[in-house]
Amino acid sequence: MIGLYRPGTSPLHRLPAGAKLAGLAAAGVGSVLVDTPAQTAAFVAGALALQPLGRVPLRVLVDMVRPLMWVLIPLAVFQVAFIGWARTTVLVGVILALVLLANLVTLTTRTTDLIDVVVALCRPLRRIGIDPLRVGLVLNLAIRCVPLMADLAAEVRDAQQARGLELSARAFVVPLLVRALHRADDMGDALAARGLHD
Known part of the structure; x- marks a missing residue:
């Protein structure tokens, strides 16, 4: 949504x-x-x-x-x-x-307009060492991760149904967590490659 x-x-x-x-x-x-x-x-x-x-x-x-x-x-x-x-x-x-x-x-x-407003609201926080652009980046990544997680959940659900394990919570939760952690690692590597490792 x-x-x-x-x-x-x-x-x-x-x-x-x-x-x-x-x-x-x-x-x-x-x-x-x-x-x-x-x-x-x-x-x-x-x-x-x-x-x-x-x-x-x-x-x-x-x-x-x-x-x-x-x-x-x-x-x-x-x-x-x-x-x-x-x-x-x-x-x-x-x-x-x-x-x-x-x-x-x-x-x-537009999502970018919403993030721009948040970044503008965070500008006074520079005085205490918070970078408004980083706040915007984190918010943008969080928003982007919602549909990514939905896609991952749909893929895991399809695989679960193909194996006949529709009623198994473990067969859904474990692969979803593993795939989400792999995706988070990939995202972290991409950010580190762009100099945002901290």
């Missing part, structure tokens, strides 16, 4: 990346004030109402939300037993709304 920028000319596409990140941060901070199911419904409705501003097709919206259900549904079932349905509604609804808003930002903003 990260780095899925869709080119366009919508009002949200034209909005500066800094303003969108500030809005997302404000929504995140404001979400702690959401305390009732009614407020949660309004928060989710607001996040959904913003989707047409970014001209997000319904199919894309459904594709974004579907994987989240694998987390939200078990979370809801677990939380209902401990904190009740009202608090669970708030918890699950707030997570859903924030994910919708975060995806809207990534769909309407």
